[in-house]
Amino acid sequence: AQRVTQPEKLLSVFKGAPVELKCNYSYSGSPELFWYVQYSRQRLQLLLRHISRESIKGFTADLNKGETSFHLKKPFAQEEDSAMYYCALMGAQKLVFGQGTRLTINP
Amino acid sequence: EPEVTQTPSHQVTQMGQEVILRCVPISNHLYFYWYRQILGQKVEFLVSFYNNEISEKSEIFDDQFSVERPDGSNFTLKIRSTKLEDSAMYFCASSVGGSFYEQYFGPGTRLTVT
Numbered sequence: 001a002q003r004v005t006q007p008e009k010l011l012s013v014f015k016g017a018p019v020e021l022k023c024n025y026s027y028s029g030s031p032e033l034f035w036y037v038q039y040s041r042q043r044l045q046l047l048l049r050h051i052s053r054e055s056i057k058g059f060t061a062d063l064n065k066g067e068t069s070f071h072l073k074k075p076f077a078q079e080e081d082s083a084m085y086y087c088a089l090m091g092a093q094k095l096v097f098g099q100g101t102r103l104t105i106n107p
Numbered sequence: 108e109p110e111v112t113q114t115p116s117h118q119v120t121q122m123g124q125e126v127i128l129r130c131v132p133i134s135n136h137l138y139f140y141w142y143r144q145i146l147g148q149k150v151e152f153l154v155s156f157y158n159n160e161i162s163e164k165s166e167i168f169d170d171q172f173s174v175e176r177p178d179g180s181n182f183t184l185k186i187r188s189t190k191l192e193d194s195a196m197y198f199c200a201s202s203v204g205g206s207f208y209e210q211y212f213g214p215g216t217r218l219t220v221t
Contacts (some may be wrong), residue, residue: 032207043110044150044198044212075136086150093138093163093206094152 001025002091006098013077014062014106019099021072023087032090035061036097039083044079047072047085057081077105109133111213113199119219123188130182130199132189139182140200141174143167150198154180157205179181191219 003026013019025031035047048056050063050070061072069086082105087098113211121128130140155163156174158198173185182201186193198215200210 036212043214046209046211049209092208093157094140094153094165095142095150095210096152097150099149 002089002096004089004096004098006087006101008101010101010102010104011099012104012106015079016076018078019074019081019101019103021085023070023072023098025068025070025087025089027089027091029091031063032065034088034090034095035059035072036086037083038086044086058089079105079107081105111199111201111211113213113216115216116214117217117219118210119191119221122191122220123204126186126189126218128184128197128218130184131180132182132199132201134180136201136203138202138205138208139176141184141199142198143195144198145195146180153184191220194218194220
């Protein structure tokens with residue numbers, strides 16, 4: 001079964017502090033993983049995907065197959081990072097999403 | 108930059124009525140999707156559509172649901188007889204290719220069934 005788990009519904013950190021949003025997955029094949037972000041009153045948009053190994057807006061995510069994790073990290077949080085973050089797994093032409101984590105950056 | 112558009116932004120309907128949610132995918136995209144998000148819950152896959160036919164559907168997508176690409180631009184989701192539990196945000200998405208390509212999402216249609 002394909003499953004994505006984001007254990008934290010809410011995460012609050014201070015500006016300048018490191019951020020880590022957790023994501024664990026369950027998938028029998030070779031996973032294709034994504035992080036999507038939804039800023040206030042905006043649509044879901046792709047933040048990054050593991051296959052591209054890019055750093056977007058200072059965020060990185062490393063796929064750890066041993067721990068079946070794809071945690072999202074940023075060393076220094078900024079106020080504009082406040083948003084809803086969704087981890088997603090691609091399987092058979094569909095995205096399977098986690099519950100989402102609402103990240104709030106306090107000034 | 109091209110975007111997926113959806114209409115209406117909010118639809119209120121009575122239980123048992125038919126609704127059609129409309130989407131205009133990005134013009135050179137070939138794969139189309141519908142997802143829904145019930146308030147407070149995760150975004151759930153409903154159906155994917157390619158080459159004028161359904162390529163994948165979830166167990167949520169029962170006989171009450173149908174999709175259509177009636178012309179070269181629109182992609183619609185029809186719910187034949189709405190139930191209270193169909194109240195949700197419905198997102199359309201499109202991608203240029205299949206599984207490994209980025210899906211671009213529309214802003215969503217909030218469906219409220221009373």
